[in-house]
Amino acid sequence: xxxIIEFENIGLRYGADEEVLSDISFSLxxxxxxxxxxxSGAGKTSLLRLLYLSQRPTRGVLKLFGEDVVMMHxxxxxxxxxxxxxxxxxxxxxxxxxxxxxxxxxxxLAGMDEQEIGGPVEExxxxxxxxxxxxxxPESLSxxxxxxxxIARAVIGRPDILVADEPTGxxxxxxxxxxLGLFEALNRLGTTIVIATHDLPLISMIGHAQMMxxxxxxxxxxxxxxxxxxxxxxxxxxxxxxxxxx
Amino acid sequence: MREAGRWSDRAARxxxxxxxxxxxxxxxxxxxxxxxxxxxxxxxAVLSLSHALRQMHGELRGGYTVQIVEANPALRADQTxxxxxxxxxxxGIGGVAVVPEAQLRAQLEPWIGTxxxxxxxxxxxxxxxxAAPGTPPARIDALARRIAAIAPSARIDAxxxxxxxxxxxxxxxxxxxxxxxxxxxxxxxxVVMLAARSxxxxxxxxxxxxxxxxxxxxxxxxxxxxxxxxxxxFGGTIGLATAGAMLWLLGTRMSAIDAExxxxxxxxxxxxxxxxxxxxxxxxxxxxxxxxxxxxxxxxTL
Numbered sequence: 001x002x003x004i005i006e007f008e009n010i011g012l013r014y015g016a017d018e019e020v021l022s023d024i025s026f027s028l029x030x031x032x033x034x035x036x037x038x039x040s041g042a043g044k045t046s047l048l049r050l051l052y053l054s055q056r057p058t059r060g061v062l063k064l065f066g067e068d069v070v071m072m073h074x075x076x077x078x079x080x081x082x083x084x085x086x087x088x089x090x091x092x093x094x095x096x097x098x099x100x101x102x103x104x105x106x107x108x109l110a111g112m113d114e115q116e117i118g119g120p121v122e123e124x125x126x127x128x129x130x131x132x133x134x135x136x137x138p139e140s141l142s143x144x145x146x147x148x149x150x151i152a153r154a155v156i157g158r159p160d161i162l163v164a165d166e167p168t169g170x171x172x173x174x175x176x177x178x179x180l181g182l183f184e185a186l187n188r189l190g191t192t193i194v195i196a197t198h199d200l201p202l203i204s205m206i207g208h209a210q211m212m213x214x215x216x217x218x219x220x221x222x223x224x225x226x227x228x229x230x231x232x233x234x235x236x237x238x239x240x241x242x243x244x245x246x
Numbered sequence: 247m248r249e250a251g252r253w254s255d256r257a258a259r260x261x262x263x264x265x266x267x268x269x270x271x272x273x274x275x276x277x278x279x280x281x282x283x284x285x286x287x288x289x290x291a292v293l294s295l296s297h298a299l300r301q302m303h304g305e306l307r308g309g310y311t312v313q314i315v316e317a318n319p320a321l322r323a324d325q326t327x328x329x330x331x332x333x334x335x336x337x338g339i340g341g342v343a344v345v346p347e348a349q350l351r352a353q354l355e356p357w358i359g360t361x362x363x364x365x366x367x368x369x370x371x372x373x374x375x376x377a378a379p380g381t382p383p384a385r386i387d388a389l390a391r392r393i394a395a396i397a398p399s400a401r402i403d404a405x406x407x408x409x410x411x412x413x414x415x416x417x418x419x420x421x422x423x424x425x426x427x428x429x430x431x432x433x434x435x436x437v438v439m440l441a442a443r444s445x446x447x448x449x450x451x452x453x454x455x456x457x458x459x460x461x462x463x464x465x466x467x468x469x470x471x472x473x474x475x476x477x478x479x480f481g482g483t484i485g486l487a488t489a490g491a492m493l494w495l496l497g498t499r500m501s502a503i504d505a506e507x508x509x510x511x512x513x514x515x516x517x518x519x520x521x522x523x524x525x526x527x528x529x530x531x532x533x534x535x536x537x538x539x540x541x542x543x544x545x546x547t548l
Binding site for chain 2: 086092109
């Protein structure tokens with residue numbers, strides 16, 4: 001297995017509070033499709049924060065692309081972040097930039113030539129159904145539209161890892177399906193996808209996906225082996241695994 | 247091809263300039279304008295005073311006046327003639343000139359008026375002379391003794407001695423102005439540092455997003471550096487223009503004063519051309535300070 005993300009006994013606490021993540025150990029293969037589930041407050045967002053390098057764990061070993069990022073000098077982190085696309089739960093669009101400039105931001109930060117940016121950005125905005133709203137500022141976009149801009153921004157640079165926190169929470173089922181298609185297409189091109197979601201129908205749409213479940217800051221399966229290809233599981237079992245009935 | 251590259255560069259710069267919101271700049275450019283105005287005035291004072299001191303040294307060094315205080319006009323004239331002749335024959339002494347009595351009376355006119363005839367109010371005879379550079383004081387003392395042998399009431403005054411207090415005052419003023427320049431530079435750096443910190447705090451959310459998308463500290467620091475540089479160039483230009491106008495006004499007022507010392511305190515053109523370097527230096531200082539401040543703030547984050 002070619003591991004792209006490795007957690008070994010990871011613990012995370014904020015200040016002097018109790019650990020929000022405890023003894024997390026797992027390994028994700030390059031090119032895999034993973035769902036992260038769990039009740040609110042289970043630690044999903046904290047785990048994702050570790051994944052997209054917004055936070056360092058307070059203990060344990062966290063390896064991305066085969067390198068330990070816990071002790072890594074912060075000057076090296078931008079290079080890693082550029083290989084990770086992130087869809088934040090609260091979108092985090094830059095408020096004074098248009099949809100076009102928000103989507104173009106990762107490419108510009110990566111130093112891509114300006115002439116090579118326009119075409120892919122327009123194409124991506126068209127793909128998420130916002131071709132006509134390229135010049136709109138985030139404040140004039142609906143929640144769903146903002147979410148689509150955030151997704152377009154996360155995938156525009158063809159990242160090696162895509163981390164998404166509830167990426168379909170604000171869109172209608174049709175658009176959710178379309179966005180999931182985008183994630184699948186990206187996955188087929190080799191991107192490792194990690195999606196935190198409560199959306200059970202969404203999970204069941206990806207047959208080859210694997211699932212991790214967090215409960216009170218711990219992975220439910222202490223062995224860290226990832227199972228439950230959702231489509232193959234009876235709905236009741238899947239519901240039980242997620243902690244709620246389907 | 248090159249045109250396309252230029253367009254691309256321009257477009258990239260324009261895009262980067264939008265990463266931080268534009269809009270009202272606040273009081274920063276105006277604060278810098280005031281700082282630059284005061285710095286340029288203080289620097290102009292430093293330059294003109296140091297120029298005046300150099301001039302004064304050049305003109306006064308080695309300059310002496312022999313004063314022959316003798317009430318008898320005939321005797322005074324005879325002593326003056328003999329002393330002048332002796333000095334002219336002396337090696338290493340030049341510029342020996344007897345100051346015409348008419349000139350002395352004209353200079354004293356505001357105090358003694360024109361009513362008193364010369365025989366009623368005798369004034370001393372004066373001989374200007376210049377000793378060659380490096381003349382030891384012992385030589386001047388020996389000369390004084392030989393003068394006294396001709397004119398027992400004669401006195402030698404070194405020009406440097408009677409202008410010493412003026413020189414010390416000018417030197418003190420020059421150092422004061424230099425201190426003010428240094429203070430202004432420090433205050434400008436401190437103001438820029440506070441402004442950069444405040445701007446960093448204001449745009450924290452945008453910076454966090456950029457960081458998570460892979461922006462390096464230098465990319466982010468450059469945004470603030472550029473903005474502070476623009477503010478400093480704007481403020482510096484305003485400061486330079488107003489300080490220039492003020493200096494021109496002071497120059498015209500100074501030139502209207504009919505005094506030798508006032509004439510010394512002026513700013514020659516080559517020195518004046520140094521003044522535009524101050525706002526330029528101010529802009530560089532502002533950019534450097536902003537860069538360092540923001541990078542230090544970023545280093546405290548992940």
